[in-house]
Amino acid sequence: MKKFRSLDKAVLEDYKCGDGSSSPAPLGSMLRVSKIVYYFSTIRDFVNKYDEELHKDEEVQQSKSSDRHKHKKFVKFVNTTNVITRHCNDNERHLKSTLIKKPILLSEILTFLRENRNFIQECTDLFSDDYVLRPLEDQLKSPDDFPKLNMEDDFEMLLERKFDADVVEFDDEFDNNELLFAIVVNRTEKRIICVFRGSVSGGKDWSTNTKVFRTKVGDIKDADKDLGLKEFGNIGLHRGFANYLFNDEWTKDGLPSKFEQIVETLREIRTKRDRNGNRYKDYSIFVTGHSLGGALSQLLSFALAGSTLTRDEFPKPVTAITFASPRVGNRDWLREYQSLEKKGHLRHIRVSNDGDRVCVVPTFPIGYLQTGVNVHLYSNKKADVDYNKQRSRFSAIQCSNPLTMHGLDSYYERLVGNERNQRIMKYSVEKFYKKYATEKITENVDEYDVYGFKEADHTAELYRDFLSS
Numbered sequence: 001m002k003k004f005r006s007l008d009k010a011v012l013e014d015y016k017c018g019d020g021s022s023s024p025a026p027l028g029s030m031l032r033v034s035k036i037v038y039y040f041s042t043i044r045d046f047v048n049k050y051d052e053e054l055h056k057d058e059e060v061q062q063s064k065s066s067d068r069h070k071h072k073k074f075v076k077f078v079n080t081t082n083v084i085t086r087h088c089n090d091n092e093r094h095l096k097s098t099l100i101k102k103p104i105l106l107s108e109i110l111t112f113l114r115e116n117r118n119f120i121q122e123c124t125d126l127f128s129d130d131y132v133l134r135p136l137e138d139q140l141k142s143p144d145d146f147p148k149l150n151m152e153d154d155f156e157m158l159l160e161r162k163f164d165a166d167v168v169e170f171d172d173e174f175d176n177n178e179l180l181f182a183i184v185v186n187r188t189e190k191r192i193i194c195v196f197r198g199s200v201s202g203g204k205d206w207s208t209n210t211k212v213f214r215t216k217v218g219d220i221k222d223a224d225k226d227l228g229l230k231e232f233g234n235i236g237l238h239r240g241f242a243n244y245l246f247n248d249e250w251t252k253d254g255l256p257s258k259f260e261q262i263v264e265t266l267r268e269i270r271t272k273r274d275r276n277g278n279r280y281k282d283y284s285i286f287v288t289g290h291s292l293g294g295a296l297s298q299l300l301s302f303a304l305a306g307s308t309l310t311r312d313e314f315p316k317p318v319t320a321i322t323f324a325s326p327r328v329g330n331r332d333w334l335r336e337y338q339s340l341e342k343k344g345h346l347r348h349i350r351v352s353n354d355g356d357r358v359c360v361v362p363t364f365p366i367g368y369l370q371t372g373v374n375v376h377l378y379s380n381k382k383a384d385v386d387y388n389k390q391r392s393r394f395s396a397i398q399c400s401n402p403l404t405m406h407g408l409d410s411y412y413e414r415l416v417g418n419e420r421n422q423r424i425m426k427y428s429v430e431k432f433y434k435k436y437a438t439e440k441i442t443e444n445v446d447e448y449d450v451y452g453f454k455e456a457d458h459t460a461e462l463y464r465d466f467l468s469s
Contacts, residue, residue, distance in 0.1 A: 024189050025426050026349060027375075027415065030288040030321040032158075033165065034408075037182045037195045039151050040083070040109060040167055046120065046131045047084055052076045054084065073133060078115040082108040094272075095168060097264045103166040103185075110155040117146040164188045169265050171258070181258065181296070183265055185283075187274050193286045194262060194300060196293030198324070198408070215239040220246045227259060228307030236330035238368065241295050245303070259303055263310055270314075287320045290408050291358060294325025298348065298371060302337055305346040319429050320348040320372070323411050326358050327368035334369045334388075341372075341441055347429050348372025353414060354379075355405035373432045375424065377411065382420035387437035 048054060052074040081088050085101040092102045113120070118141050121134045133139075138146070169183035184193045216234055220242055227246060245259050255261060270281040285304065289297040301320035304310050329337075340346035350372040352359040359370075374389040404410055415421055427435075 026286070026319065026321050026429050027351070027425055027427075029186075029189055029191075030193070030286065031412065031416070032163075033184050033186060033193050034195055034288055034290065034323075035154070036106070036158075036165070037167070037184065037197070038408075039154070040104065040170070040182070041180065041197060042130050043109065043113070043151070044083055044170070046129075047077060047080060050075055050077075050119070050133050051080055051084070053080065053087065075119050075133065075139060077112075077119060079108075079112050082112040095265065095268050097261070097268045098169040098183075100167075100170050103168045104170070105166055106155055106159060106163070110152060110159065113149055113152050113155070115143055117143040117149065120149060122149060162188070168269065171261070181262065183262070183269070185269060185274075185280065187276075190278070190283045191286050192266065192269055192280065192283045193288060194266075194297075196287075196289030196296040196300075198289065198291035198293045215242055227257070227303075228309035228311075229303060231308075232306065232336055235332040235336055236367075237299070237333060238295065238326075238328050241292075241299055241328055245296060245299050259300065262300065263304070263307075266304075266314065282315075285314055285318050287318065288322065289325070290323040290411070291325070291406065294322030294350075295328050297322045298325060298328045298350075301346060301348065302340065305340045306336070311345065316345045317347045317429075318345065320346075321351070322348070322372075323351045323408065324353060324356055324358055324406055325350060325370075327360070327370055329369070330367050331369055334371060337371045338388075338441055341433075341437070347433060349375060349429060349432055351375045351377065351411060351415065353377045353405045353411055356410075358406050373436050375415075375432075377414035377418070377421075379414055379418070382418070383415070383424060385424060385432070385436055387440040 050073070053076065055074050083104065085104070088101040090101060094103055118139050119134055120131050121138075123129060123132055164187040166185050167182055168185050169181075171181050180197050182195045182197075184195060186193055215237055229246075246257050256264075266285065270279075270283075272280050274280060287297040287301045287304075289295075297320045301318045304314055305316065305318040337346065337348075341348075348371050350370060352374060354377060370390055371388070373385065373387050376384040376386075376389065378384070416425070424432075433441075
């Protein structure tokens with residue numbers, strides 16, 4: 001898990017849309033929810049690693065990675081069920097379709113942190129774990145003997161601002177090295193949000209990233225099942241991303257594909273009501289993620305908006321807000337994506353960072369293209385916003401330190417910390433589309449060749465000649 005700075009106050013601000021829209025502006029909102037999920041994921045990993053009771057669980061022992069067996073020191077955390085629901089009573093289940101047995105409240109996470117400070121020590125080393133276990137002499141002290149964790153400050157500020165959201169699903173119940181998604185019900189903003197985590201070091205995440213070659217929807221193992229995507233059977237997609245979302249080989253114990261799991265949970269959530277009696281059925285659906293999570297967000301939003309299983313059931317548009325997303329599919333994919341945008345069924349705000357190489361890969365000869373309204377960030381000037389902007393592969397190579405440009409911290413700093421971007425931080429999704437995409441959404445996708453170059457791009461002729469020779 002990468003380290004992240006505490007939430008900036010600007011991210012905690014409830015930006016009101018400048019176009020009169022009643023819903024909060026999406027950029028700060030998605031950063032806020034993403035940060036909550038990252039925090040929750042980090043503390044869960046820590047508890048899974050060191051909790052004494054969990055290590056008595058035979059099922060967990062069987063699923064643990066080899067490095068966990070090296071840890072001989074375990075502790076008994078206070079109120080573990082605030083963050084890990086495995087030992088909760090099944091009678092507490094709010095949703096039958098979820099892996100976690102009860103919703104996780106922000107106040108419960110905060111309580112857990114406060115009551116376990118004597119076990120949790122923050123690390124400042126960039127390449128170490130976010131948290132390590134305190135020495136035995138510290139563990140014997142009272143939690144009140146230690147200063148607040150940085151994470152506590154952020155949760156306190158969210159709760160002070162009456163931010164009302166629960167984590168209702170978290171797909172990482174037994175393995176902290178697996179790709180994960182979370183589903184958050186955000187009552188403050190009347191949104192149901194699916195959040196995908198970005199790549200972590202090791203585990204299955206990078207094997208998914210590197211399976212860049214193209215696959216067709218019709219060739220995915222589960223395509224013979226009715227995922228509602230048969231009409232898109234010929235579009236070319238990144239094999240690793242598509243298999244993770246649509247193929248049940250990634251799931252445990254015979255569970256359906258991740259896409260089917262998410263759809264089932266969304267359906268069940270939408271049968272419930274919030275504390276004020278408002279129907280979750282009236283909430284809008286958002287998808288967000290960073291890096292690999294951004295790519296999966298593009299795919300999921302497309303599937304939710306276009307699948308015959310969901311397109312007549314879920315509210316439109318389905319909206320993706322992505323950060324540092326790589327490319328997902330070819331020009332046929334872009335064509336179908338734009339078709340759903342034209343119908344008002346799909347929206348995508350794609351945030352990229354100048355110098356971030358991940359946003360321009362996979363590159364030739366794969367022929368993948370980006371989608372949506374692009375908000376491209378700089379350190380010393382306001383963001384460049386445009387629709388269907390295919391950034392040059394060569395522009396990112398010019399960056400002297402590309403690794404720092406991919407981290408979510410860099411995106412925070414350039415988007416939120418740059419005062420020149422305050423105006424776009426207040427834009428609604430529809431304002432982005434009205435201002436930047438209305439006229440361009442009908443651009444001819446066929447101007448891109450099979451390698452992802454524009455036919456009129458003379459600088460790419462050398463590569464075309466080489467690849468066709």
